[in-house]
Structures are given as C-alpha cells and as structure tokens.
Amino acid sequence: MSLFEDTYKTIAVPAEGQFKDRGSKFIAYAYPLRDEAAVKELVGALKAQHPKARHHCWAYRLTPDRSVFRINDDGEPSGTAGRPILNSLLSADVTNILLVVVRYFGGTLLGVPGLISAYKRAAQEALSAASIVELTVNDVYRITVLYEHLNEVMRIAKEEDLTIRKQDFDNRCALELEIRQTQVGKVLGRLEKVEGIAVDFVGTD
Template identity: 50%
Template sequence: MDQILDKYKTIAEPSEGIYKEKGSKFISYAYPVYSEEEIKEHVSALKEKYYDARHHCFAWQLGVDGLRFRANDDGEPSGTAGKPIHGQIKSHELTNILVVVIRYFGGTKLGVPGLIHAYKEATIDAINNTTIVEKTVNDIYAVNFDYLVMNDIMKIVKDESLNIVNQQFDLTCTIEFSLRQSEIDKVIGRFEKIDSVKCEFLRTE
C-alpha cells in the first residue's frame, strides 16, 4: 500500500524581510496560504500598497506533493526572480506558502547573477523572520450512532485521542472529528465494527 502524504511544513504566520544592493531595495513578504484565490488577494493588495515599485515578483507552492506551484518574474529577466524565490521555498521544504518580493530600482543594474542573489536573500530573510511549523492533512468525519452504544464510541474517541469539532447527543447521536489522513482506515474501521454506527466523510481541513 502506498504511503499517504499527510504531513508538511509551512510557516506559522505572515512575515516580512528586506535586502538592499547598490541602491535597489527588495522588500519581501511571506504568507501561509491554502488557495489560489488567497494568493491573488495578497499579490493584488501588495501591488496596490507598493504601486510605485517597478517589480512585484512572487512564487508560491500548494499541497503536500509539491506539484502545484508558480514562479513569476514580473518583468525582470527570465529566471532571475520567481525561480530563486521558489528555489528557497523548495530548499526550506515548505508548502502552502506565498512569497512576494517588491523591488525598488536604485539606478544601478545588478546583472543576472546579482538579481538572482538579491531575490534569494530577500526570500530567506522573510522565511527567517517567521516560524516554520509541521502540520498534518486532516479530514473531518461524522460518526452517527444510537445513544445505547455511547460508551463504545467514547472509548474509541479516548483511545485514539480524536479531536472533536462538533457533537450532538440525543436518541441518535453525532460526533464530528478531525482525523489525520493516514489514520483514517484504522479509526473508521474500529467505529464500523459497532452496530448502528455510520461514518460519513464531510470535508478536508
């Protein structure tokens, strides 16, 4: 059986960084993100805030498999901005992250190696100014059961240290819980051995 990829590293909170070279200023922002819509909003807000800057270059990566990413040079020579930004995201083994680097030109051209170095250093500074955290990919499930089997259900909840997000107790009871994807088969299998129990997938966190 293939191993489930359900663990990843990202940043805990937004951060800023800066790098200066020969009068040019590179202001960097890093954000934890979970959708392309979120990414567009951050990029758009920074373009509005730094409307007078010459370049707003960025790179992002989403998902645990590393297959969803984009690098944008925003007018800089090809491969000198978005690629080194994304390179630092990869070398720090991060995902669900956006890094935007805003450049104010200082009058002296830096050349291709200089630009690559500047965008790389600005990205490193933003990443260094936040906390890297490890997270798991969790699914939300609902377990529906008769009140009579409550004790059996709660024993599994306790044994597996399940994170309950919602619960309702009546003649028919429901518990919604968050569960790491690699644990799903084992835990759901335990619940389904109990009479009257129905398990239902709700969503991925």
C-alpha cells in the same frame, strides 16, 4: 513525499524579510496559504501597500505532497525572480505558502545573476524570520450516530487524539473528524464497532 510520510512543513503566521543591493530594496512577505484563490487578494493588498514599487514577484507551493506550485516574475527578466523565490521554498521544504518579494528599484541595473541572488536572499530572509511548523496530513470523515451511542464516539476521538472540526448534536448526531492518515485504519476499525454508526469520507486536509 513518500507513500508513508504523512507530515509536511509550513509557516504558522506571516513573516517578513529584507535585502538591499546597490540601492534596490527587496522586501519579502511570506504567508500561510490554503488555496490558490487567496493569492490574487494577498498580492493585490501588497500592491496597494507599495504602489511605488517596481515589481511584486512571487511563488507559491500548495498541498501536503508539494505538487502544486506557480511563479510570477512580474516584469523582471524571465527566471530571475519567481524561480529563485520558489527555489527558496524548495530548499526549506515548505508548502502551503505564498512568498512575495516587493522590489523598489534603486537606479542601478543588477543584471541577471544579481537579480537571482537578490530575490533568493530576500526570500530566505523572510523564511528565516518565519515560524516553521510541522503538520500532519489528515483525512476528514463525517460520522453520524444515534445520540445514545455518541459517548462511544467521543471516547474514541479523545483516546486517539482526533480533532473535531464540526459537531451537530440532535437525535442523530453528526461530527466531522480529522484522522491522521497513518491512524485511519486503526480508528475506522474502532468506529465501525459502534452500533448504528455511518462513516463517510469527506476529503484530505
């Protein structure tokens, strides 16, 4: 991701695909993924759903800059399953996604080239069925302001098309706003002109 690019592609909802080769069945499941903690739960659920499958191989990519990834061959020869699944994610340029391929062994050994091709094809089938969306990279800021100046903040949020993640209105109001990274300088400049406001960076989403 270049310095000034603030969008990334991911999938909106889970998707499935299938590929068969010489009796072996490869069922691919693609999931939107926000953090690594969910991987174990999602793979575990598929193992429970497919207890007779021989392998449950997977790869994931995380973060808008696509820098975090992991692969797992789950007993297949090294480099024949997780890597081709990951390569499919790379080819589609998607991130924040987990792709698991469940294999039912059909009795015929496919060999290394056959396995690489089969896992890749299954992964591609799931990605072809998926709804791929482009999202913006947003910085999250916590805003605290006196109630009498809240309308000014809300007007800026509306005019700049900001997402309000949380809001707590009391004498001193608190909001969490998502600001697209390319808008941050402009929006903060406007917010800082509001009387009695405090603006704190929370993180990047």
